[in-house]
Amino acid sequence: MPTTQEIPTASPIGRGTPRIDGPLKVSGAAHYASDFHFPELLYAVPVEATIANGKIRQLDTAAAEKMPGVRAIFHRKNIGKIFRSSAGKGNEGICIERRPAFEDDVVRYYGQYVALAVADTFESAKAAADAVVVTYAKEKPNVEFKLTADHDPDTVETSYGPEKRVQSERGDAAAAFASAPVKLDQTYVTPAETHVPIELQGTTAMWDGDHLTVYEESQAIFNLRSVLAQMFGLPYENVRVITKFVGSGFGSKLWPWTHCPLAVAAARQLGKPVKLVLGRKMTFQAAGHRAHTQQRLRLGATPEGKLVSLQQDYVYERSMLEEYHENCGEATSFHYSVPNLRVHFGRARRNIGTPSDMRGPGAVPGLYATESAMNELADQLKLDLVQFRILNEPKIDEGEGIPFSSRHYVECLQLGAEKFGWSKRNPDVGSMKRDGLTLGWGVAGAAWIATRDDAAANVELRDDGSVRVACGVQDIGTGTYTVLALLTADKTGVPVEKVEVVLGDTMLPHGPVSGGSWATASVVPAVFAAADNAMTALLNAATTTPGSPFENRKQDDLAFKGGRVFVKADGPGGGVPFADLLKRADLRLVTGSGRSEGIFGSKAKPKFSMHSYGCHFAEVTWQPEIARLRVSRVVTVIDGGRIINPLAGRNQIEGAVVMGIGMALLEHTTYDPQNGAPINSNLADYIVAVNADVPKLEVHFLDYPDLELNAIGARGIGEIGLAGIAAAITAATNHATGVRVRELPIRIEDLLKSSVLA
Template sequence: MADDINMANPAPGTPAAILGSAVPRIDGPLKTSGVARYSADFNLPRMVYAVPVVATIGSGRITSLDATQAEGMRGVLKVYRHGNMPRLYKSNPASRTAQVGETRPPMDDETIYYNGQYVAVVVAETMDQARAAAGAVKVRYATTPLNISRDLSDGFTDKMEVKSKRGDVDQGFSAGTVTVDETYITPIETHNPIEMHAVVADWDGRNFTLYESTQGVANAKEAMADMLGVPQENMRVVMQFLGSGFGGKLFPWTHTPIAAAAARDLNRPVKLVVDRHMMFTNVGHRPRTVQRVRLAATSAGKLTSISHDYASDSSLLDEKGENCGEATPLLWSTPNLRVRASVVRRNLGTPTPMRGPGAVPGLYATESAMNELAIKLRMDPVQLRLLNEPELDESTGKPFSSRHLKECLTTGAEKFGWSRYNPEVGSMKKGDLTIGWGVAAASWIAGRSGTDTHVSMNDDGTVRVVCGTQDIGTGTYTIFAQVVHARTGVPMDRIKVVLGDTRLPSGPMSGGSMVTGSVLPSIDEAAREAMGQLLKIATSGNPAPFPGAKVDDLALTDGYVHLKSGAPASGVRFEKILQDANVRATGGKGSTQSSFESDAAKKFSFHSFGAHFVEVEYDPGIARLRVSRVVSVIDVGKVINARAARNQIEGAVVMGVGMALFEETQYDARTARPTNNNLADYIISSNPDTPEMDVVFLDYPDTNLSSFGARGVGEIGLAGVAPAITAAIYQATGVRKRELPVRIEDLLHPAPALHSI
């Protein structure tokens, strides 16, 4: 049977050839027809609505909170605030599987730590009644001095945490003949998925069911069981469809326990939708980073030292650092390296991962520095990178499981036409426009999380795969069906994928680009088990359609069990075998071991790589700059779904355009309240900002990670886009701004005259 299928390199024409093909999303019709139910779409009998009241100061305490008027308003059931809020425990701070965004239980005290903090929650029969009553709650505050300083220099002390170190950076720096020593800044960015955070909480007297917009049902279940003080088995979390998350929905935020506690207190289902203003304050952000990068190289361009020191903001409540140095120790070869980090505390909400956390802002800094070094060396930036390719992961001494960064660079250069690159500022023209080119490398960590799945072959002719992971809009449903089809040959339209429910076997959080690498092997194992059981019934059941045959003599093709020597149609449909044997289903479990716990996997450094080549068009007369063309060459192992994977990279590149040119959460300095807290004023890329994109996957299977050779593609596409764009901006305009975003006002006064490098 199918044991010999190579999942990483499937033979053409076989069912396994679906791995890597551009299969449309199987959940697409549900979404385009409106059938798909997102968390806020769940409406339960007797359901009521919760609307928070938020702090309008950034630091201080509540001196009075008058809910009298609100409590008397039509439809209002209760106004929760400090003092009458049902008890909530802290989520276990030592747990890695029960994480929350903000660890302080909501309304735990009367201190205001950040603007937008929930100070009360109104529950009413209708949404409008709750909103109206929330507006009638009168809160008075005593303010205390607030600190949202954008200057993070308080983080640059000798107490910085050393994250990675080899050799002696200071010696290496003096040994270099050409050096770069610059500070790069990335602003606070806010996750703006179209679907806002939402929860519908139901309590049946003993059990909670939370319909929760989350990237991790399993984590949410544990964390909410902790906070609400119920046994794990009495907490169920459901998430069928997510209107994206970008990391902001990895961990539950304070609105979730509020809704659950209210549901238990009132014995009514409670719906709470976080509004767009609150999305900017209460559910995390990518923190501001200030990063000092020091590079030194020989005159031939060999790096002698890399130093990367950075600070990021966190709230007064939680210390969450942005791991900017994630890729620094392993991206380039150098004998001397040091990465140091620190976190400074501000009157802001707790930050949380955003797509490519750490590496994305980190690579903006380090790859920008590489581009500046190339200019100082008068060396082509592609050549500089090729010259500093490491043999192995120099931070651990481990070999890379699969690294093809050089090929990303050379293939990209070829596709882009990089040989025509003229480094002289302002030298390249396209009609009346000045164009600029830039390049940067990308890296993102890979790994497998432990996961369980179950696959059953059913007497109705379907195959069902279930896993307690979730699809956050990226194509997880589809690739799981592809794997089942690849293994069983049963047509795609007969494969049911069930995800997003903690009643299912435990699956991974949709974060870190790890779902694909983690779950696929366990599906494969489970599918084999289900097929093995089926063939056993076919040969030795009662009745058995192939009595006396050996399991190895049989194959399963297009849903037919048949002798390998015969055509599929000469066999028997698998559901017929089950029906005749009066067996409802065969089924089996599959498990994947975490790569962080596997001895075999611990031998390797797992990372994805990539290179982006960018062209910008600049109209100096009106300071208009647009990203016109991007070529991205991506090394993520074996691609499982070419369409979904390309979609991830293209979406990430568009997000990178926003990171380089538009995105920044702006705060009023007096109140710490965001002033662009809506989708009109928080500028992200729009359709006409989308460049012409060419995405190339190298498609080398990483079989050290799994038999499928797939790593994960969600985050790598954003890494390296911004530094490639800012390099192109410099080449077009002569403007070297080391703080994102680069905006129109920065480009009004370009370098007065053309100059050679």
């Protein structure tokens, strides 16, 4: 009988596992990018433009240069050359704001960097930055809230390549709408939102000859490496990027912003390491935000509730130079069955910092609009909001004309309805009460792309029985360290505690971006292949080492399971721990590499439509006496493939729902109409949900593996939880108050119009 230690470990996949990096984080031992200090480190603080449109007429640095501890004041004339970077295929060389800081004297948005103070201490650098006097030729900025599409060709260039403005079309949507018996024509507006991760963006850069090392809180270290190699004209391998921990990014740290090359250039000019950490205000100005959108939805249906036409015409803001594409049509073409459909977009230039990806880019504002329209149309049809959706469930992806790999949206809705108690909903506005409060119940659906990025990994089996897995992916606070440990433990049968995980360094095998909810799905095949290769190396040693219990056996006769090697025919009862075999062969370790091709951005037509799905059921309470609306309960069901770590997974969805409460009720970046500044650029004036706003949250995973995506059927779940929640809350709000809010966030001033008074 095997001893207890010898019992093969059951797979940890699907078991709730506390994060393996948790102790480091709670004890302060986890070093985030700006926690690293180096001898002779200098500090840099940018000077921000205080106009949003115009030209720099004069830049007076005399006073600042004379201040104590100041090493240099950099600007266009003395920063040295910073080249541009161009994106290739895959996630290489991507810079959303391509214009390097200081490239010209034109100011196109408020807070654009116009100079950089570098000093011995942060305090001296800040004081010097404040002492730089900039004179501008100022022009009126365009930050007009109402969006009218600029004149654009039918196909436009965007940050991620060309896009047809008619994004999806089938049938004759206009004609079908015109003749539809029941119609809805409404416009939905989402404001600019800012990511506000707790950890601020920043860069610490140091040069050693023509080798550059950068510590940066990046969601995509290999992209940053290629961007910096291009911007500084360096061989790719001369650039090293290190990101051990990220204090959340929500997309704001996906692609580099203009401060990063500034820190690198300053370090180059001064020959010393330079640290540049943005202030909170700067992160509202020049580190991305979710674009403000305006979406007209036209839906037509039969009186029985079958959709006959769906048109989505959306406009989003873009900055003066860049072409970031906020793809609000992301989920529109496949989410419901409708024979006639047209999705079309336009863009409007504004004097604003460049928008970029923010958690669930495109789909989150897009689904807010489409799901809101679905709710309104259902109300108009006097149909139940859940039934109306089920009635329009598609059999295939009608946009692409291909089958779904794994879609269980109807089951999400049914399970959610059951867990929430939806059948008790009285659809009459203001009709439901509890404890003296009026209740509102709403629902909305969610979808998010499931795909994979390129990934490579290395696995080592070591003679002390431990395993090391290395991959140049990032853990952005979502549990990637733990996912890598679980995957490796699953494949090798070594307990999770004996797996060492190394990530966040471009010295490691090329990892995927931590964005798009792709990281987990992408690392699965690479880690599995690496583990297979390491195990093959071990079996090689086992069959060729003189005196090995498996000497002269065929490798095919052997199996590696539960951390042990055994003869297949004898079954797993006996066998030898792999560490023993390594020692016998005089091997410290064996190593295996694995890599997998991504499928994102591939030109080949996919065989399957791969997405995650979900739905939210939201309850609000309404207290008209004080115009107080609060979210009191949310039930979320997610069809997100196989869930590797339900503990971290639930946490991801809960966090997204809390962010969704902020999106629905609180968050908006406000531009000053006169000078174009994002004026509420701090955490007191940019209101996000706080603990007291978080209601009872219930999360259910359907856990159907999507085996078209990878061997264990895991998708990513970082973004799906934010999709749809705002539409569920606006529907609940309408149910409680009778006020239909079509411009987020829902504000007290909207609710004061409610006629539900008690």
